[in-house]
Amino acid sequence: MQLKNRTVLITGGASGIGLEFAKQLLAKQNTVIITGRNPEKLAKAKAQLPKLHAIRSDVSDITQVESLCVQVCRDFPDLDVLINNAGIMKTMNLHEERSLQDVTKEIETNLMGPIRMTQKFLPHLKKRPAAALVNVSSGLAFVPLPISPVYCATKAGLHSFTLSLRVQLAQTKVKVFEVAPPATETELLGDFNSPDMKGISIMKVDAMVEHSIRGIENDHYEIRPGQSNQLKFMSRLAPEFILNQMSKPVERMLKGGAARAS
Numbered sequence: 001m002q003l004k005n006r007t008v009l010i011t012g013g014a015s016g017i018g019l020e021f022a023k024q025l026l027a028k029q030n031t032v033i034i035t036g037r038n039p040e041k042l043a044k045a046k047a048q049l050p051k052l053h054a055i056r057s058d059v060s061d062i063t064q065v066e067s068l069c070v071q072v073c074r075d076f077p078d079l080d081v082l083i084n085n086a087g088i089m090k091t092m093n094l095h096e097e098r099s100l101q102d103v104t105k106e107i108e109t110n111l112m113g114p115i116r117m118t119q120k121f122l123p124h125l126k127k128r129p130a131a132a133l134v135n136v137s138s139g140l141a142f143v144p145l146p147i148s149p150v151y152c153a154t155k156a157g158l159h160s161f162t163l164s165l166r167v168q169l170a171q172t173k174v175k176v177f178e179v180a181p182p183a184t185e186t187e188l189l190g191d192f193n194s195p196d197m198k199g200i201s202i203m204k205v206d207a208m209v210e211h212s213i214r215g216i217e218n219d220h221y222e223i224r225p226g227q228s229n230q231l232k233f234m235s236r237l238a239p240e241f242i243l244n245q246m247s248k249p250v251e252r253m254l255k256g257g258a259a260r261a262s
């Protein structure tokens with residue numbers, strides 16, 4: 001699907017991968033609308049890219065998803081691409097006490113968010129002559145990194161939802177894409193220390209997004225840049241080995257927890 005002269009809505013577009021998508025899509029003469037929760041981050045993105053349209057909206061809040069849909073479909077009736085990109089990632093020691101609200105926050109943002117956005121925007125997208133839904137999952141959709149157990153469950157869930165959505169929309173003009181980034185240089189990795197990232201190569205965000213846009217333009221429905229491709233391959237070829245490799249940071253986390261408890 002050509003990404004030129006389109007109208008694109010990107011959730012979580014004020015930083016990282018979403019902002020880079022916005023930048024590269026503006027350069028290709030698209031109209032770009034971004035969302036996010038933090039008004040200061042949105043204003044900063046708008047100052048950096050004045051042609052951007054920025055709307056404050058939280059994908060984990062049903063009312064805000066509903067009002068976003070009304071506002072965007074009214075003000076941007078040519079909307080034809082939705083990029084479900086907003087996401088949060090936590091490291092989580094499941095032995096530790098945590099509120100029930102906090103333990104599922106990633107599910108509300110990373111999984112319920114894209115499902116609700118899809119549900120609300122699909123009727124509009126189906127009316128367009130050509131449209132696309134792009135779900136940003138992760139290489140961790142294929143193999144979990146057990147130090148972030150809920151995050152990885154959300155990404156595996158989003159991968160599964162995207163497969164089903166693609167099947168159900170096969171007879172429509174809405175194409176369904178999945179971008180599964182590898183570790184990419186953004187604020188999201190801020191929680192991780194360098195021993196946890198050992199052996200993981202971190203992709204530059206501009207290269208990751210360039211790869212993804214090229215994939216969408218070539219109708220590659222599951223785009224797995226860099227190490228994400230290896231993760232998918234290894235999850236089929238040697239699932240126990242790769243899970244074992246991904247589990248090493250947990251040993252350090254549990255030792256740290258035990259040290260704090262003693």
Ligand SMILES: NC(=O)c1ccc[n+]([C@@H]2O[C@H](COP(=O)([O-])OP(=O)(O)OC[C@H]3O[C@@H](n4cnc5c(N)ncnc54)[C@H](OP(=O)(O)O)[C@@H]3O)[C@@H](O)[C@H]2O)c1
Nearest residue numbers: 012015016017036037038058059086087138183184186188
């Ligand atoms: N970086 C990586 O290594 C990596 C790897 C694989 C997949 N991904 C995925 O790529 C996507 C983008 O992440 P990123 O790396 O670019 O991280 P990022 O720079 O932290 O960007 C995430 C964006 O989402 C927004 N956001 C968070 N919760 C939101 C909510 N409830 N409603 C609306 N917006 C929300 C944040 O802005 P506010 O805080 O202002 O809302 C932020 O701008 C995520 O889905 C992430 O899981 C990233």
